[in-house]
Amino acid sequence: MRINTGVQSPLGLGWMRLQQNRMAISAAIVALVIIAAALAAPLIAPQDPNEADLFRRLQPPVWLGGEWAFPLGCDGLGRDILSRLIYGARISIFVGALVVLIASVVGILAGLAAGYLGGWVDRVITGLVDILLGFPYLIFAIGLMAMMGAGFQNIVLALVYKEWVVPCRIVRGETLAAREQDYVEAARALGASRSHVMLREILPNILSPVIVVATVRMAHVIILEASLSFLGLGVQPPTASWGSMVSEGREFLLDAWWVSTFPGIAILVLVMAINVFSQGLRDAFDPRMQE
Amino acid sequence: MTGPFLPPLLAVEGLTTIFPTRAGPARVVDDVSFHVNEGECLGVVGESGSGKSITFLSILGLVRPPGRVSAKRMIFAGKDLLALGEGERRAIRGRDIAITMQDALTALNPALTVATQITEVMLAHGRARSQEEARAAAIEMMRLVGIPAAANRLDDYPHQFSGGMRQRIMIATALACRPRLLIADEPTTALDVTIQAQVLELIAELRRELRMSVVLITHDLGVVVEQADRIMVMYAGQIVEEGACRAVIEDAAHPYTAGLLASMPSLDTLDRPIHPIRGQAPLPGPMPAQCRFFDRCEQASEACRIEVPLRPFTDGRTARCIRLKEGSHG
Amino acid sequence: MAELLPLLAVRALTKHFTKRKSPVEWLMRVPPVSLKAVVDVSFEVARGETLGLIGESGCGKSTLGRTVLNLHRADGGSVSFDGTEISAMPEAAFRPYRRRMQIIFQDPYASLNPRRSVAEIVGLPVRIHEGASARQAEERAAEFLPRVGLSTEHLRRYPHQFSGGQRQRIGIARALILNPDFVVCDEPVSALDVSIQAQILELLTEFRQQRGLTYLFISHDLAVVGRIADRIAVMYLGQIVEIGPKQAILDQPAHPYTRALLAVAPRLKRRPGSERVALKGDLPSPLNPPNGCRFHTRCPVAKPICATLAPGITDLGAGHHVACHLHGGAGS
Numbered sequence: 001m002r003i004n005t006g007v008q009s010p011l012g013l014g015w016m017r018l019q020q021n022r023m024a025i026s027a028a029i030v031a032l033v034i035i036a037a038a039l040a041a042p043l044i045a046p047q048d049p050n051e052a053d054l055f056r057r058l059q060p061p062v063w064l065g066g067e068w069a070f071p072l073g074c075d076g077l078g079r080d081i082l083s084r085l086i087y088g089a090r091i092s093i094f095v096g097a098l099v100v101l102i103a104s105v106v107g108i109l110a111g112l113a114a115g116y117l118g119g120w121v122d123r124v125i126t127g128l129v130d131i132l133l134g135f136p137y138l139i140f141a142i143g144l145m146a147m148m149g150a151g152f153q154n155i156v157l158a159l160v161y162k163e164w165v166v167p168c169r170i171v172r173g174e175t176l177a178a179r180e181q182d183y184v185e186a187a188r189a190l191g192a193s194r195s196h197v198m199l200r201e202i203l204p205n206i207l208s209p210v211i212v213v214a215t216v217r218m219a220h221v222i223i224l225e226a227s228l229s230f231l232g233l234g235v236q237p238p239t240a241s242w243g244s245m246v247s248e249g250r251e252f253l254l255d256a257w258w259v260s261t262f263p264g265i266a267i268l269v270l271v272m273a274i275n276v277f278s279q280g281l282r283d284a285f286d287p288r289m290q291e
Numbered sequence: 292m293t294g295p296f297l298p299p300l301l302a303v304e305g306l307t308t309i310f311p312t313r314a315g316p317a318r319v320v321d322d323v324s325f326h327v328n329e330g331e332c333l334g335v336v337g338e339s340g341s342g343k344s345i346t347f348l349s350i351l352g353l354v355r356p357p358g359r360v361s362a363k364r365m366i367f368a369g370k371d372l373l374a375l376g377e378g379e380r381r382a383i384r385g386r387d388i389a390i391t392m393q394d395a396l397t398a399l400n401p402a403l404t405v406a407t408q409i410t411e412v413m414l415a416h417g418r419a420r421s422q423e424e425a426r427a428a429a430i431e432m433m434r435l436v437g438i439p440a441a442a443n444r445l446d447d448y449p450h451q452f453s454g455g456m457r458q459r460i461m462i463a464t465a466l467a468c469r470p471r472l473l474i475a476d477e478p479t480t481a482l483d484v485t486i487q488a489q490v491l492e493l494i495a496e497l498r499r500e501l502r503m504s505v506v507l508i509t510h511d512l513g514v515v516v517e518q519a520d521r522i523m524v525m526y527a528g529q530i531v532e533e534g535a536c537r538a539v540i541e542d543a544a545h546p547y548t549a550g551l552l553a554s555m556p557s558l559d560t561l562d563r564p565i566h567p568i569r570g571q572a573p574l575p576g577p578m579p580a581q582c583r584f585f586d587r588c589e590q591a592s593e594a595c596r597i598e599v600p601l602r603p604f605t606d607g608r609t610a611r612c613i614r615l616k617e618g619s620h621g
Numbered sequence: 622m623a624e625l626l627p628l629l630a631v632r633a634l635t636k637h638f639t640k641r642k643s644p645v646e647w648l649m650r651v652p653p654v655s656l657k658a659v660v661d662v663s664f665e666v667a668r669g670e671t672l673g674l675i676g677e678s679g680c681g682k683s684t685l686g687r688t689v690l691n692l693h694r695a696d697g698g699s700v701s702f703d704g705t706e707i708s709a710m711p712e713a714a715f716r717p718y719r720r721r722m723q724i725i726f727q728d729p730y731a732s733l734n735p736r737r738s739v740a741e742i743v744g745l746p747v748r749i750h751e752g753a754s755a756r757q758a759e760e761r762a763a764e765f766l767p768r769v770g771l772s773t774e775h776l777r778r779y780p781h782q783f784s785g786g787q788r789q790r791i792g793i794a795r796a797l798i799l800n801p802d803f804v805v806c807d808e809p810v811s812a813l814d815v816s817i818q819a820q821i822l823e824l825l826t827e828f829r830q831q832r833g834l835t836y837l838f839i840s841h842d843l844a845v846v847g848r849i850a851d852r853i854a855v856m857y858l859g860q861i862v863e864i865g866p867k868q869a870i871l872d873q874p875a876h877p878y879t880r881a882l883l884a885v886a887p888r889l890k891r892r893p894g895s896e897r898v899a900l901k902g903d904l905p906s907p908l909n910p911p912n913g914c915r916f917h918t919r920c921p922v923a924k925p926i927c928a929t930l931a932p933g934i935t936d937l938g939a940g941h942h943v944a945c946h947l948h949g950g951a952g953s
Contacts, residue, residue, distance in 0.1 A: 009779055010735055182732035186795065188692055190746045191719030204736035338814035339785075453903045454678075483677035484841055485900040485919075488885035510815055513887025540889055554819030556844035557889050558871065565826065565848065567819030571784050 014208075017284040024280020030273040034266075038089035046071070047080035049087040050238045054078050058256040073258045075248060081258065084240035085266055091152070091229075091241040092270065096222040098156050100214050103163035108210060110164065111171025112198045116179055125168065132165050138227060145233040152235050155228060159221055166217055167210050174206035208285040215278035219271040226267055242267050298369070299326035300472060300504050301350070301388075305363035308342070308349045310575065317575035319358075320346045321528040324601075327472065332498060332505040334519030334536060336512060336551070340572055342528040343508050347474050351388060352380045368471060386416040389465035391458075393477035398461055399449040405460055406445040409433070409467050418468045432463045435500075436493055455486035459493065469501060476508045491518060512555050516540055524548045527573050527583040530601055534608030544610040546588045582613070590614065626704055627665035628803055628835050629689065634662045634708075635697035636681075636688045656908050658684040660859040661698070666803075671829065671836040673850030673867070675843055675882065679907055681859040682839045683727075686805040689837065690722055691715055702803070720750045723796040725825075727808035729788035733780040739766075740776040743794045750799060761798065769794045769824060786817035790824070797828060806838045810845060822848060843886040847871055852940070855879045858907055858915040865941030875943040877920050914946065922947065 018024060037044060046069060056078035060066045066073050072081040114125040132140075144158040178184060179202065187201045228234040229243030237244065242263040249260030308320035320342045327333050337343040349360045350372070365372040368387065372380065384390075392398035400408060409432060410425035412418075419425035426445070433441035436459040449457055458478060465473060475494060479487035495518060498505050507518055515522050515536065522539050524532040524547065532545040543549040550568035570587040581596040582588070588595070594613055604615040636659040658681040666672045676682045687693050689700050691707060700708040707718060726732035733742055743765060744758030753761065763773045769790040780788055789809060796804055806825065810818040826849060828834055840846045846853055847867060854864040855878060863876040874880045881900045902919045905911055911918050917927035927946055934942050935949035 009738070010781065182726040182728055183734040185687070185692060186724070186726065186732055186792070187734075187745065189690055189719065189722075189724045190795070191716040191749050192745070196749075201734055205734065338816060455903055483904065484843075484885050485677060485881060486903070489900070511887065512815070512889070516887075516889055551815055552889065554816045555887070555889070556818065556822070556842065556848050558844050558847055558883070558886050559888050561844075561847045561871075565819050565823045567823055568816040569820070571786055571817065572814075 011285075014285040018280055021280045021283065024277050024284075027273045027276035027280070031270065031277060034089055034270050034273070035093055037086050038093050041086045041090060045080075045083040045086045047083040049079060049083040049240050052077040052079055058252060058259070060256070061258055064258075072262050073256070075245070075259045076252060076256075081245075081262055084245060085242070085262060088240040088242045088245055088263065089266065089270075091235055091239070092222045092225060092243075092267070095152070095155055095159070095225045096218045099159040099163055099221045099225075100218045102156070102160045103217070104167045104210060104214050106160070107164040107167030107169075108171050108203070111168040112175055112202065114168070115172040115175025116194070116198050116202065122172075126172070129165050129168055132162050135162070137162055138224065141224065141228060142231065142233060145228060150233050150236050155225060155234055158228075159224060163217065163221065166213060170209055170213055171206060174209060175202055178202045178205055212278055212282040212285065215274055215281060219274040219278075222271055222274075223267065297329055298366075300329045300331075300368055301327040302364065302366045303350060303362060304365070305361075306346065306349060306365070307361050308345055308354055309359045309361075311357050312576050314574075314576035316577065317528075318578070319528050319575055320349055323525075323528075323530055325523055325530065325533065327504050327506060329471075330498075330502055330504055331521065332495075332507060332519045334515035334522040335506060335508045335525065336510065336515055336522055337525035338510055338572060340527075340575060341525040343525045344476050346525070347390065347476070347506065347508065351384050351390060351474075352377070353384075382416065385412055385470075386418065386468045387470055388472045388474065389468065389470040390474040390476060391461045391465045391478055393480050399457060399464075401449055404446045404448055405429075405433075405452075408449075409460075409464050412464060412467045416468050429463075429467065432467055433460070435466070435497070436460070436463045437489070438463070455482055455489060458482060458486075458490050462490075462493065462497075466497065466501070470503060472504045472506065473498075474506045474508065477510070478507070479514060480509070480511070487514075494518070512540070512551060513557065524551070527578065528575075529583060529611060530609075531584065531612075532608075532610040533601075534610075538606075538608060544604065544608065544615055545584075545612050546590055547584050548610075550587075582611070628668040628670075628703055629666040629837070630701045631665070631689060631698070632663050632701075633698035634685070634688060634695055634700060635660055636684055636693055637696050654908060657859050657910065658907065659688060662856075662859075662861050663698075664854055664861060664864060666835055666837060668802075668835055669829075669833045670852065671838055671850045673846030673853040674837060674839045674856060675841065675846050675853060676856035677841055677904055679858075679904060680856045681907070682856050683807055685856070686724070686807050686837055686839050690724055690805055692724075717750075720746065720799045721802045722805075723799075723801040723803070724805045724807060725789075725792055725796045725809045727811050729785050729792060729812060730780075732792050733788055735780055738777055738779055739771075739791055742780075742791060743798055746795060746799045762794070765794055765798045769797075770820075784817075785813050786820060789813060789817075789821050793821075793824065793828075797832075797834075800832065801834070803835045803837070806836055808840055809838075811840065811842065818845070825849065843871075843882055855882065858905065858910050860915060860944065862916065862945065863941075863943045865937070865943075866939065869937075869939065869941045873941075875937055875941070875948055876916075876945050877922050877947070878916050881919075881921075914944075 054077070056070065056074045057076060059070055059074040061073040062068055062071045070080045075081055110125050114122040140162055141158045144161060145154060148154040148158065184197060184201055187197050225234060226243030226246065229241040230247040232247065234243055235241050245263035246260045252259050303326070304324045306320055306323045307318060309316045310319050323346055335343045345354065348354050350365060354360050362373060367383065406426060406429055409429040410419065410422065413425045413428060419428055430442050430445060433445065438444060438456060438459055449460065452460060478494065479490050482490060491514060494505060507515060509515060519536045521534065522536045523530055524545065526547050532539060532543065532548045539548060540552065543552055553566045554568060568587050573583060580598050582591070582599045585591050585595050599611050599613055601609050601611045602615065603609045638656040638658055639653050662685060664672065674682050674685065684693060688695050695708045699706055702718060702722065707715060740759040740762050743762035747753045747758040747761045759776065763776055766773060766775060771787065771790055783791065809825065810821050813821060822845065829836060838846060838849055850867055852865060853867050853870040854861050855876060856862070857878050863870065863874070863879050870879060871883065874883055900919050905918055913929045914927040914932050917923040920927065924946060932944045932946045934944050936942055937948065
């Protein structure tokens with residue numbers, strides 16, 4: 001049955017469905033608040049995140065006898081935990097977004113080429129994908145980081161090296177299905193170039209699952225980055241990152257639980273928000289999820 | 292056909308099925324009344340969206356919410372279907388009334404063998420007491436629908452059969468309990484022409500042998516002409532014409548029926564220029580109070596802007612058109 | 622002399638599909654499975670003529686239509702269009718011919734990109750072949766839409782907002798906007814309601830009359846083909862078994878398969894029961910076609926020779942040819 005409304009394009013219809021999903025919208029708002037806080041860190045962070053003061057070492061949060069200037073207490077070097085959380089969000093979100101973005105672009109192009117062109121291109125790309133899938137992700141990234149050395153740029157690279165496999169496999173599968181569609185045949189019959197067929201006919205139709213998966217993967221990458229930082233392979237001190245904050249608090253876990261717990265909660269909240277939102281995206285945009 | 296004194300096998304009065312749409316409630320089946328006699332084949336003709344399939348799903352109680360079904364009367368073999376509970380209704384479905392769907396590949400469960408699917412119905416409805424008895428009956432049924440080497444193929448899965456064979460298996464499943472009424476919903480549409488003929492032939496044969504009644508739902512007048520005793524033409528949720536098959540085909544009373552006949556490609560009429568019905572059927576939704584064929588009818592006039600009732604006009608035929616008065620047709 | 626040259630000449634065209642072997646099959650040296658979709662098919666289509674191509678699903682008629690258009694690469698034989706051999710042309714050299722050779726698809730739901738508006742779909746050929754801007758292409762689309770019974774208000778809509786018949790009109794507009802010479806109609810009405818089928822057939826007939834279009838009209842329905850074709854070719858398991866002028870095929874069918882198709886074609890008049898003899902059995906798998914005459918497993922009049930020897934082509938005169946042992950003795 002056709003629905004007659006003002007909105008016409010498939011994207012518009014998906015957008016409409018998304019807006020009606022309250023869970024997804026709330027999750028998006030939570031994620032957006034964290035992102036906004038990260039972007040506006042210098043404006044809203046109450047303290048300098050790297051200013052140490054051993055007199056404030058392990059000072060408890062305000063409701064446990066701390067002071068309002070340091071609402072979530074201080075860490076082992078007396079640095080303000082709230083400010084470090086706000087600055088640390090920048091690393092988590094930036095790494096997450098950048099890795100997923102680069103991986104998606106690489107994965108989409110490789111997947112389209114493998115699926116549409118077939119032949120040796122397909123064999124090379126799927127071969128590479130199969131090899132990469134053979135390595136456990138975290139161990140693969142640890143190995144790369146050990147080789148390249150720590151640092152922001154290397155984290156992104158180490159994660160992208162394997163992350164592109166995820167969108168690549170999805171895109172290849174979807175492309176194999178899409179290229180059998182008559183509208184692709186029609187474009188070929190009209191004399192459209194290969195790049196036109198791949199980028200203008202096929203890509204728009206397979207983008208929905210890629211976007212949905214990209215958001216899920218972003219949550220995953222944020223956890224991976226936190227894990228690498230936790231292991232000391234991430235961004236280097238004194239730059240704050242949620243993973244390294246959890247790691248630094250380990251030794252005080254019994255005396256000063258807040259040092260590890262607050263960054264842990266931050267990771268949990270952001271990852272959950274992103275996952276709930278991506279669920280909503282899937283419901284709204286992935287046509288196979290509709291009745 | 293049966294004498295006038297026997298009550299019909301199925302009698303339906305005032306059947307209405309409503310689905311909510313964005314534009315408002317749509318009467319997808321609108322006040323439909325008809326009957327099927329014992330041993331008769333009723334052809335139900337209409338295009339997609341005419342409500343022909345929903346009518347029978349409604350009778351079987353297979354319409355899911357938000358769809359709502361209501362009727363004044365629904366009698367099957369002397370039983371009032373409206374008074375039955377869900378359990379008793381289910382007992383009738385499959386045992387006394389069976390339905391076959393258009394797409395045999397999706398209607399059969401791909402994960403179960405053919406044997407399981409046929410025997411399951413028999414055991415569920417108490418038509419076989421043991422697994423062995425059901426299996427034997429299933430082989431018999433598959434032989435009846437013309438599947439070669441039936442005993443060997445009983446444990447195959449649906450995908451191992453060709454399209455025509457799957458349609459036969461679905462018919463075998465439907466017939467497993469020896470129903471008194473078979474509802475065949477577009478049994479040939481998904482099939483090749485030479486296979487179509489085989490399946491129609493099969494249904495006609497089984498009707499004679501098992502003495503059951505058949506409702507043949509189709510968009511293809513050619514199928515109906517060969518098989519049906521009576522036909523019922525539906526348009527936009529309503530019956531627009533009903534009568535003895537040959538009489539309707541030879542001399543259609545309703546402009547829609549006439550238009551369908553004129554648009555149907557047939558080898559008998561190749562020299563006649565194509566004369567399609569213009570426009571397209573209305574979308575499901577609230578309808579204006581006028582003849583539903585109004586926008587497409589070449590004979591429409593201002594007088595058609597009323598709710599046109601379905602009226603008898605000549606020997607046992609009814610139609611929904613204001614130009615027809617009792618005894619005036621011809 | 623150019624007048625006498627057929628617009629399309631197909632000679633001994635063959636198309637196989639080979640299943641790619643899995644690594645395991647490769648290791649086990651499993652021989653490749655090859656589906657012979659089109660085998661040694663020859664025919665011609667004159668300028669302005671409509672050739673109806675009829676057959677059941679899996680007989681290779683769609684593959685034939687697409688191989689003629691170079692959408693599949695031929696594995697043997699040749700296709701010549703307007704005097705030029707095209708089947709071996711590289712895609713880049715063939716591109717100018719694409720605007721002259723078009724295709725209309727069966728499924729009006731799958732043949733339109735759901736993410737593109739009507740303006741983009743119908744304007745695409747103009748952009749590809751005339752280098753037009755999006756705006757110019759949209760203007761051209763707007764000019765053309767009324768000719769297929771749609772209006773400019775439909776330009777900004779998306780395929781899902783149309784009914785099947787309207788979608789088929791969009792597909793026709795896309796195929797015909799550049800005024801091609803030759804169009805493959807691949808079951809263009811099979812997926813439509815009866816009243817809409819007639820509308821689309823009428824539209825295609827109109828275009829043919831106005832523009833002198835040449836159609837290869839593929840269908841499984843003899844009654845539809847009988848309506849629109851000048852000549853009819855009957856295909857069974859990858860081969861043309863009979864070809865000839867429409868009246869000859871319909872009135873004096875020579876091949877038993879053609880006769881069977883005629884016997885089951887829809888008619889409004891009831892035939893005497895004896896005439897309605899359905900063919901026995903299923904279509905054999907094209908992966909493993911029968912030896913000899915491919916039809917012999919279902920043929921009601923098969924002789925022993927039919928199982929061993931493939932029949933040659935017999936000329937029945939007046940352009941009527943048949944491949945059957947019943948006519949003209951043993952095959953060559």
